[in-house]
Amino acid sequence: MQNKSRNLYLIPYVLWIILCVVAPILLIVFYSFQDIHGNFTLNNYVNFFTPVYLKMTLGSFWYAFLITAFTLLVSYPTAYLLTKTKYKQLWLLLIIVPSWINLLLKAYAFLGLFGKYGFVNAMIETFGIGPYQLLFTDFSFIFVSVYIFIPFMILPIFNSLDKLNQSYVDAARDLGASPFKTFVKVIFPLTMDGVKSGVQVVFIPALSLFMLTRLIAGNKVITLGTAVEQQFLVTQDWGMGSTIAVFLVLIMVLFMILTGNRKRGL
Amino acid sequence: MKKLVQAFVLVIAVCILMMFWVNQLNSSKGYTGGNTLTVYNWGDYIDADLIKQFEEETGISVIYETFDSNEAALTKIRQGGTSYDVAMPSEYTIETMIEEGLVLPIDHSKIPNLKNIDPRFLDLSFDPGNKYSIPYFWGTVGIAYNPELLGDDRTFESWNDLWAEDLKNEILMVDSAREVLGFALNSLNYSLNDTNKDHLQEAYAKLNKLHPNIKGIVGDEIKTLLANGEAAVGIVWSGVASEIIWENESVEYVVPKEGSNLWFDNMVIPSTAKNIEGAHKFINFMLDAEVAAQNTDYVGYSTPNKAALEILGEEVSGDERFYPSPELTEKLEVYENLGKEMISYYNELYLKFKMK
Amino acid sequence: MKKKFKLSNLYLIFVFVVLYAPIFYLMFYSFNEGGTMYDFTEFTWDWYVVLFEDTRLLIIVLNTFIIALLSAALSTVLGAIGALAIWYVKKNYTKNLLLSLNNVLIVSPDVVIGASLLIMFTFLGIKLGFTSVLLAHIAFSVPIVVLMVLPKLNEMSPSLVDAARDLGANNWNVLSKVILPYITPGIFAGFFMALTYSLDDFAVTFFVTGNGFSTLSVEIYSLARRGVQLNINALSTLLFLFTILLVIIYYFISKRNARPTGLEARK
Numbered sequence: 001m002q003n004k005s006r007n008l009y010l011i012p013y014v015l016w017i018i019l020c021v022v023a024p025i026l027l028i029v030f031y032s033f034q035d036i037h038g039n040f041t042l043n044n045y046v047n048f049f050t051p052v053y054l055k056m057t058l059g060s061f062w063y064a065f066l067i068t069a070f071t072l073l074v075s076y077p078t079a080y081l082l083t084k085t086k087y088k089q090l091w092l093l094l095i096i097v098p099s100w101i102n103l104l105l106k107a108y109a110f111l112g113l114f115g116k117y118g119f120v121n122a123m124i125e126t127f128g129i130g131p132y133q134l135l136f137t138d139f140s141f142i143f144v145s146v147y148i149f150i151p152f153m154i155l156p157i158f159n160s161l162d163k164l165n166q167s168y169v170d171a172a173r174d175l176g177a178s179p180f181k182t183f184v185k186v187i188f189p190l191t192m193d194g195v196k197s198g199v200q201v202v203f204i205p206a207l208s209l210f211m212l213t214r215l216i217a218g219n220k221v222i223t224l225g226t227a228v229e230q231q232f233l234v235t236q237d238w239g240m241g242s243t244i245a246v247f248l249v250l251i252m253v254l255f256m257i258l259t260g261n262r263k264r265g266l
Numbered sequence: 267m268k269k270l271v272q273a274f275v276l277v278i279a280v281c282i283l284m285m286f287w288v289n290q291l292n293s294s295k296g297y298t299g300g301n302t303l304t305v306y307n308w309g310d311y312i313d314a315d316l317i318k319q320f321e322e323e324t325g326i327s328v329i330y331e332t333f334d335s336n337e338a339a340l341t342k343i344r345q346g347g348t349s350y351d352v353a354m355p356s357e358y359t360i361e362t363m364i365e366e367g368l369v370l371p372i373d374h375s376k377i378p379n380l381k382n383i384d385p386r387f388l389d390l391s392f393d394p395g396n397k398y399s400i401p402y403f404w405g406t407v408g409i410a411y412n413p414e415l416l417g418d419d420r421t422f423e424s425w426n427d428l429w430a431e432d433l434k435n436e437i438l439m440v441d442s443a444r445e446v447l448g449f450a451l452n453s454l455n456y457s458l459n460d461t462n463k464d465h466l467q468e469a470y471a472k473l474n475k476l477h478p479n480i481k482g483i484v485g486d487e488i489k490t491l492l493a494n495g496e497a498a499v500g501i502v503w504s505g506v507a508s509e510i511i512w513e514n515e516s517v518e519y520v521v522p523k524e525g526s527n528l529w530f531d532n533m534v535i536p537s538t539a540k541n542i543e544g545a546h547k548f549i550n551f552m553l554d555a556e557v558a559a560q561n562t563d564y565v566g567y568s569t570p571n572k573a574a575l576e577i578l579g580e581e582v583s584g585d586e587r588f589y590p591s592p593e594l595t596e597k598l599e600v601y602e603n604l605g606k607e608m609i610s611y612y613n614e615l616y617l618k619f620k621m622k
Numbered sequence: 623m624k625k626k627f628k629l630s631n632l633y634l635i636f637v638f639v640v641l642y643a644p645i646f647y648l649m650f651y652s653f654n655e656g657g658t659m660y661d662f663t664e665f666t667w668d669w670y671v672v673l674f675e676d677t678r679l680l681i682i683v684l685n686t687f688i689i690a691l692l693s694a695a696l697s698t699v700l701g702a703i704g705a706l707a708i709w710y711v712k713k714n715y716t717k718n719l720l721l722s723l724n725n726v727l728i729v730s731p732d733v734v735i736g737a738s739l740l741i742m743f744t745f746l747g748i749k750l751g752f753t754s755v756l757l758a759h760i761a762f763s764v765p766i767v768v769l770m771v772l773p774k775l776n777e778m779s780p781s782l783v784d785a786a787r788d789l790g791a792n793n794w795n796v797l798s799k800v801i802l803p804y805i806t807p808g809i810f811a812g813f814f815m816a817l818t819y820s821l822d823d824f825a826v827t828f829f830v831t832g833n834g835f836s837t838l839s840v841e842i843y844s845l846a847r848r849g850v851q852l853n854i855n856a857l858s859t860l861l862f863l864f865t866i867l868l869v870i871i872y873y874f875i876s877k878r879n880a881r882p883t884g885l886e887a888r889k
Binding site for chain 2: 036037052055056107108111112115116117133135136214215217218219220222226227230231232233234235236237
């Protein structure tokens with residue numbers, strides 16, 4: 001009956017997909033079968049299943065997971081508290097604005113803040129706690145990554161929470177549920193879509209972080225992104241680089257299947 | 267719906283206004299006119315006043331674009347779609363560019379100031395006869411260290427001093443396979459162009475023993491990190507060292523006696539250049555003694571221009587840290603193009619080393 | 623009750639402090655005579671003065687904003703269409719397929735996107751510069767808009783659409799009067815995220831730009847080798863303050879235009 005209008009939306013969108021997603025994917029798959037001289041080879045794929053790359057994959061996964069988890073932990077309460085404030089749109093915008101300052105500059109600022117003679121160490125020294133090695137550690141890497149991703153997680157969760165019908169919460173409380181139970185059984189499930197969105201928008205890019213791994217972690221953390229960067233630019237081995245990219249895409253697809261819509265859909 | 271449309275229209279309107287403004291600025295600076303020269307260089311690698319001087323003297327407007335790594339610049343130039351008139355890549359990239367036909371031969375008759383360049387830096391392996399490139403800046407790879415932080419007066423005469431037990435977590439390194447494997451090879455008295463896989467495995471094994479001492483493998487931020495004392499020792503390029511010393515006088519720089527890398531940033535004319543005449547004029551201009559002296563003063567790296575050195579005086583040219591003695595210079599090696607497979611092998615070893 | 627109030631406020635304040643700490647750090651050192659970001663010697667306006675004479679940097683800043691705003695606006699439109707397209711698809715399999723394709727660009731390292739777009743552009747004969755950068759930015763911003771708009775569509779109760787249809791609304795009305803107003807927060811979220819992606823992007827822009835066109839990100843990353851001068855700090859400070867000013871102005875305007883609803887009208 002009304003089927004015609006639905007197809008219309010697909011036209012521009014699928015066009016974008018073909019041009020900007022399918023074409024590059026085909027290119028990457030094409031390159032992944034080439035060796036360094038341009039001849040056909042399956043070597044790249046064989047290479048990927050060596051300890052070096054497998055370890056890297058696990059490492060990327062683990063760090064992306066940690067970053068996403070911590071970002072969620074910090075962002076959800078923040079989003080929730082924001083919806084309760086008077087000027088919530090203003091505060092929301094103010095949360096986003098710092099993300100528009102260039103990443104490299106912010107990284108330099110963190111180098112200054114977390115340095116051996118930096119601000120944070122100076123502060124805690126006044127309390128008598130000795131200076132700590134903050135830079136080039138897992139801690140600082142995860143901290144700065146979470147910092148970068150916070151606005152991305154807050155926005156969708158805020159949107160979900162904002163439209164949450166307060167009467168559901170009131171009803172739950174009226175029926176005797178504790179605040180904790182209300183949250184777990186009512187609020188959180190109703191905001192699941194926002195949370196899923198946020199998790200996708202953080203986890204997926206976090207798999208291929210490479211700037212921060214160098215700037216903050218001093219390459220003590222190596223992700224798949226680091227390897228791709230090196231292969232593409234330094235070694236000029238687009239074959240291997242593309243292969244790693246293919247695996248990144250496959251991991252993402254797996255992630256989407258695990259967290260995506262399954263039985264829903266009218 | 268109305269709110270959305272309003273917002274959309276507002277954004278587009280603002281953009282159009284800004285586009286007019288940019289257009290106005292571009293034409294006021296002559297970028298849209300016919301007489302332009304596009305220079306593709308590292309960021310902040312030239313005294314901006316010199317560009318103005320060149321523009322005034324020749325009437326050519328200079329469009330300046332920047333890159334942050336040789337590989338990225340090479341990829342851009344190789345793909346085409348851009349037309350750079352002059353570029354300043356490093357020597358190993360130039361070698362690849364010559365092989366792939368990405369650069370034009372330079373007409374030496376149009377570069378009379380070439381006589382100002384120290385002949386030691388001409389006719390090198392990566393560009394025999396300087397057919398395609400003219401030296402811009404050069405330097406070495408060495409060890410920058412802070413005696414104050416180390417608390418003693420050791421001087422890192424040898425690469426092997428880096429493996430000292432008491433340097434736990436004190437060393438920062440630049441993120442580059444050839445530099446890292448290079449100094450490891452040097453420490454074993456091998457050449458840093460070594461293609462013998464046994465030697466390379468030896469170097470790799472030795473590097474793994476260095477892990478406890480390594481604080482991090484970083485990029486350009488190594489300059490800030492060493493200058494503010496985050497680490498006591500760093501393996502850096504001489505140019506970076508000179509900048510660190512400028513910010514923190516207590517830092518020292520030394521090229522170890524086993525030898526090291528001699529690097530060059532040279533000016534080339536990419537094959538897609540549009541203003542070849544202008545490119546030659548620009549190169550000749552940069553080689554002028556006074557211009558080179560002013561540029562060296564601003565950039566702080568070592569100049570290959572002996573006429574400029576005379577102007578800069580003994581204080582600069584006699585500084586052995588950045589103008590090493592002829593004996594030491596003999597031991598310095600320029601990177602050779604080891605071929606794709608060897609480079610791939612180097613990088614695989616390096617990646618494995620980083621992973622540990 | 624009062625105690626709970628204080629604790630939650632404290633948490634928010636803490637989050638804001640952490641978010642703004644690096645920004646204030648940058649702003650603080652933009653006044654540093656010493657030229658470094660760790661050793662404050664003397665207060666000076668020099669770095670700001672230098673900015674005003676730098677036409678080249680001004681052109682770059684303007685270009686950056688034009689690209690950011692334009693690509694964000696256009697990708698928001700395309701992304702909203704995309705979200706609607708996915709939402710209307712009934713089969714779960716197709717939905718998941720489209721979503722996975724959507725997210726390919728988010729998971730791909732910038733280098734890969736940059737390199738493949740560069741190859742495509744040169745193959746199609748598109749000249750590198752403003753156009754190629756704009757197209758590239760639109761390309762990688764669309765996925766994030768989709769991800770911001772889609773949850774709002776999913777949350778929307780289908781009975782809203784049904785009710786509108788029952789009341790006689792045609793397709794256009796359903797779209798403009800029911801769906802779009804409901805998902806507007808998602809659209810704005812998508813716009814701001816697209817803006818962030820565009821402003822921060824370096825690698826993709828670097829690969830697809832040319833002919834003298836440069837953005838602030840490319841410029842800053844290229845400066846890293848020699849050291850970022852404090853005039854960049856000064857520039858960032860100015861841009862930051864300008865943005866805050868815009869945010870505040872926008873907020874006051876929208877507050878004044880807000881229609882009084884019930885209780886508020888009494889004030």
